[in-house]
Amino acid sequence: MNDFRKLAEALPQIIWTCAPNGSLEWINDRWEELTGMTVEEARRNKGGLQMMHPDDREQVTQSWAVALATGMSCEMEYRLRNRAGDYVWHLAKVAPMRDENGAIVRWTAAAFDIDDRHKAEEALRASEAALRQSATEARARAEELEALMDAVPAAVWISDDPECRILRGNKAGYDLLRSGPGKNLSKTAEDSADTRHFEVFVNGVQVPHSELGLQRASRGIEVRDYEEEVRFDDGEVRYLYGNAIPLRDCDGSPRGAVGALVDVTRMKEAEAAMREAARRKDEFLALLSHELRNPLAPIITAAQLMEMRGGSATPREREVILRQAQHMVRLVDDLLDVSRVARGKIMLSKSRLQLADVVARAIEAISPLLDQRHHHVTVSVPDDGLSVDADEVRLTQVIINLLSNAARYTPPRGNIVIDARREAAEVVLRVRDDGPGIDGDLLPHVFEMFVQGARGSDRQQGGLGLGLSLVKSFTELHGGTVSAANNPDGQGSEFTVRLPRLSGSSHPPASKEPPSAPPPPRPPGARSVRVLIVDDHVDGASKIARYLTRAGHDVRLAHDPTRALSLTDGFRPEVAIIDASLPVMDGYSLGQELRSRMSGAPPRLIALTGYGRDDTSRGEEAGFAASIPRPLNADLLVRLLDAIEAL
CATH class of the missing domain: 3.30.565.10 (Histidine kinase-like ATPase, C-terminal domain)
Incomplete structure (x- = not known):
């Protein structure tokens, strides 16, 4: 027995022996080194149980009672409190020692420190639980993401390779491309049978399959604010707008892409409808302006003629007619200018x-x-x-x-x-x-x-x-x-x-006025022509008059339609050069009035205009022989008069 105890003292485990009835006989020094409790304290009233974790005492007591009752060996796991107050897991193995007759003469036991193993097992169980929880949460997140993708009204497509050979989409993506769930939506797939029913265009030009937005993004090119139109083989067109962003590996290499595009077909159709409505509105304003101007011109002319002829009857009424008609002209001119601005027809001279x-x-x-x-x-x-x-x-x-x-x-x-x-x-x-x-x-x-x-109630x-x-x-x-x-x-x-601001002389004037150089030589035998100039640009009109006078023509000058009409009886012009954009009565209406008054020998009419083909066409309709755009080329005007005189 002494040899046994010497051996037990040399071992790192806690070794002890008990009498056949289970009472503690001896325990090695490892016990006191671990717990700080002496053997005497451990023997007294089963004091050793006090060093066990409270949750483990009942299980240990029951296992020990079964062993005593059956005479069988047993194993128990429990926690012992060490000197520091921490509990350390131990595995105790208890076995009976018998005499030659088989009677139990002693119980021997050894307690092994399994705290590290137990902690590792607990950590493994916690890790497995966390992994199971993570997997559960991941499945939940995946289900939520899938539900979200299907709930999003935008088409979402995902590619998993740099060549974009396979393209998956959400429900909106499949519906937009009129394809069944699970089909490959890639135009660069090895088998593109699922996408043969449509092609993609940008600005009216078909896009090569390798240059589509998702294909470019899969190669690492970020595509933003991307607009395209999808044309189906039955003639339907859908307009899309969105982004395609590359997906990358840890080293930054492109591995695919994700794209999100919104169907903006209704918005495009609404924009087109608005543009068409705006175009019709502008055309209506232009037509309304011209149609309102036509009756106003003779009203103003009649009022001005009544003023010229004098007479004491209804002077106040004539003044009201003229003033209100001129006000109407200004309103119509504003409408006409708005229409020209909206249609881009304003050309500056x-x-x-x-x-x-x-x-x-x-x-x-x-x-x-x-x-x-x-x-x-x-x-x-x-x-x-x-x-x-x-x-x-x-x-x-x-x-x-x-x-x-x-x-x-x-x-x-x-x-x-x-x-x-x-x-x-x-x-x-x-x-x-x-x-x-x-x-x-x-x-x-x-x-x-x-x-x-x-506005006030009088709307002044x-x-x-x-x-x-x-x-x-x-x-x-x-x-x-x-x-x-x-x-x-x-x-x-x-x-x-x-x-x-213009500064210095680096910007030569594009003057509307003719140069002061002498007029070009006229053809032999060319005669003087009676010319009436009607232009509200006082300085420019005066220089034109002087230039034509130096060229040998008989010239009269008027700065408004009223003065022009008053000159016709005495002067009888053969040619009238008229500013097309005269205030109150425009030049075309004045030209028609001159030809009507001088129907026996109507003058040839030349329009000075800066408004391009629209006004030129109107001049032809009004009986004008020619239209000269500003800035005026005076030499051209002289040659034009000679050509008209030769007819």
Whole structure:
């Protein structure tokens, strides 16, 4: 027995022996080293059980009782509390020792430290549980993603290889391409039978299969804001918009792509319908403007003739007819200009202009309205140094519309200030008034068509709400900008027009006026022709008249239709050169009136126009022999007169 105990003391396990009845006899030093409890304490009232984990005591007690009752060996796993207060797992193996008669004379037991193994098993079980949980969650996420993909109204396609040989899609993707679930949607598949019923086009050109959006993205090219049209073999067309993004391996190599595209067919159809509606609206405005102008021209002419013939009867009525008819002409002209802007039919005839000259012409044109409302106008515009490259008619119209707006919305006897100066590379024109200002909600929309400020019950402001819209359009056609703001003091508003400034002589003037060089030699025997020039561009018309006079022709000059008609009886022109864009009565209507009055010997008509083929065609319909675009080539005009005289 002593040898047994010596051997047991040398072992790292806890070794102990018990009497046949199970009471503790001896335990090696490993016990006290581990637990800090002496053998005497362990023997006293089964004190060793106190070192076991409370959850393990009942199981150990039962297993030991069964062994004692049956005389069979047993194994038990339990936790012992060490000196540090931590529990350490042990495996105890207990076996009986018997004499030659088979009677139990002693029980021997050994407890092995299995804490590391037990912790490893627990970690493995936890890992397996976590793995099972992760797999469960992954399946749930995959199901959620699949449901989400099918719920998304956009078509989503996924490729898993750089060549995009296989393309899978969500329900919307399969439905969009009119294909069954699970089919390969790739145009670059080894067998593309599932996609033969459609082709893809961009800007009307069929896209090679290798250059489709998903195919390019699969090769590593990011494709964004991609638009394409899918044309099916039965004639249906679907328009798509979206992105295709590469998928990459850990080393950055492309391994496929994911694409998401939205069916925008309805939006495209709606846009086309809106464009068609806008086109019809513009055509209607153009037609309405022309049809309204036709009866207005003879009304104005008749009123002017009544004025010329004098007479004391109904002078007030004649004045009302003329004023209201002229107002109608201005409204119709605004409608016509809006239609031309919308259709891109406005062509500018630019020349080098001094802004002061343009402002002066605008004030002259708007002066009746300023006088009627008794406004005080202050002009601060330098005579020189503010050169712009502009269409004189359209820039004058910009300023007229700004002044008209200020005059109409400023109470009588108000103040209007016109200021212009050079700021860096721009010419800046400002028109200020001391009226009520612009409502804050209206200010961001003041340059939109048909937008107007509040009107009084007498509607004295008038107009269609087109003037400021034309200001913006014409200014932008000149490469400039226009803005509106209320004055800081709360009184009135300020409109600011910014135009590119011309400097030096690097930009030669594209003048509408003929050069001062002598006219070309005329054919032998050419005679003098009576020429009537009707043009509201005073300076240009005067130079044309002087040039033709030097060429040997008899010339009369008028700056408005009324004056032109008054000259016909005494002068009897053989040729009339008429500005097509005259105010009040346009040049074509005036030409028709001249031919009607002089039906016995009607003059040959020449139109001065800057509006291109539309007005040229109208001139031919009105009986004009020729149309000359601005800027005017005076030599060409002289040769044209000689050719007409020779007919």
